[in-house]
Amino acid sequence: MTRERVAIQPSGTSAPERNRIADYALRRGFTRLVLDPGDRRPPRAGVEFFDRTAGGLRPRPDGRPVRIVRVDSPADIARAREIGIRDGAVAAQWVRDRVIPLENLRADAGSSFRVWTLIDRPSELPAALGALEHGADLVVVPADSIEAVDAIEAAIEHRPSLLAGWKLAPLQAVRTAGMGDRVLVDTTSILRPSEGLLVGSAAAFLFHVASEAEGSAYTRPRSFRVNAGAAHSYVLLADGTTRYLSELAPGDAVYVSEPRAAGRSVRVGRVKIERRPLTLLEANVEGRSRTLFVQEAETVRLSDGRRRRAVTRLRPGDRVIGCGFPPGRHLGQPIEETIEER
Numbered sequence: 001m002t003r004e005r006v007a008i009q010p011s012g013t014s015a016p017e018r019n020r021i022a023d024y025a026l027r028r029g030f031t032r033l034v035l036d037p038g039d040r041r042p043p044r045a046g047v048e049f050f051d052r053t054a055g056g057l058r059p060r061p062d063g064r065p066v067r068i069v070r071v072d073s074p075a076d077i078a079r080a081r082e083i084g085i086r087d088g089a090v091a092a093q094w095v096r097d098r099v100i101p102l103e104n105l106r107a108d109a110g111s112s113f114r115v116w117t118l119i120d121r122p123s124e125l126p127a128a129l130g131a132l133e134h135g136a137d138l139v140v141v142p143a144d145s146i147e148a149v150d151a152i153e154a155a156i157e158h159r160p161s162l163l164a165g166w167k168l169a170p171l172q173a174v175r176t177a178g179m180g181d182r183v184l185v186d187t188t189s190i191l192r193p194s195e196g197l198l199v200g201s202a203a204a205f206l207f208h209v210a211s212e213a214e215g216s217a218y219t220r221p222r223s224f225r226v227n228a229g230a231a232h233s234y235v236l237l238a239d240g241t242t243r244y245l246s247e248l249a250p251g252d253a254v255y256v257s258e259p260r261a262a263g264r265s266v267r268v269g270r271v272k273i274e275r276r277p278l279t280l281l282e283a284n285v286e287g288r289s290r291t292l293f294v295q296e297a298e299t300v301r302l303s304d305g306r307r308r309r310a311v312t313r314l315r316p317g318d319r320v321i322g323c324g325f326p327p328g329r330h331l332g333q334p335i336e337e338t339i340e341e342r
Helices: 015-027 074-087 099-109 122-133 146-155
Strands: 006-010 032-035 048-052 056-059 066-071 089-094 114-118 138-143 166-187 196-202 205-210 225-230 234-236 242-244 253-257 264-285 288-295 301-303 308-310 319-324
Touching (some): 006 015, 006 146, 015 032, 015 146, 066 074, 066 114, 074 089, 074 099, 089 099, 099 114, 122 146, 138 146, 166 253, 166 288, 196 225, 196 319, 205 225, 205 234, 205 264, 205 288, 234 253, 301 319
Parallel strands (some): 006 032, 006 138, 089 114
Antiparallel strands (some): 048 056, 056 066, 166 225, 166 319, 196 253, 196 288, 205 301, 205 319, 234 242, 253 264
């Protein structure tokens, strides 16, 4: 879900206030604005402006309007479909129900016409952008203040980029580490066996810990779960920051990926912290020691880039994969500073 699929409609009470909101939205990286017809703005490269009229959304300076259809019944969905097929696009404004009707219209549209939708508040954005996994092609959301633009930005799901720092690291030591608090991260998504979280004791290098989608001879697969590591460990979030595993909470967006592949944002549904026997893995990463504490269990698996191996079968000399990052962090944000992590 990206800013390109969101059009902000400044809705302040005066033209100067609406212009201030529009300027702020542009600074925040939004490239589509829906304006009052009387609000003047000079053309700007890479930015689309639309006039909001009683019956539609008209691209400036003289584009073909996209008709707005108020949807309050199945008959309205049928009318929106007819307009979409005829014009190539239609904008739906929901009167009551909004998720199921949008899914129905999205299914009807396929690739034959574009579906735009108008919503009332930022909290409706995830559903509007994610219906049937595709969502609306464009969502118009009003903003009556600078803070409203911030809320819109916060409501957009972050789509992580491909990480560049993947490295194979040989294990120097694998040894028992006594009892400790380990953290199970149960997500609201189904994970593939090859997907996992990036976790480690040092922010400079995070190990790829695979999901429990494989199961074992004695346990059923838990494809939503990652038995991630000890409570003190860092975990990579979807926005590129880190957090301690012990601080994760339901609703947090974590970074899930296969090794060397593009990641995705996955929400935490539940966190379970329990006392368990731990194993310490120590790897050599470009001449530096990097560690990971995980539960000593057959269902905890690390990746070597091609397959996954249970932590109970790892030995010194085996190679595991992880990702390198700038070591300096302040409240999870990467910063430039002189730091040594051990």
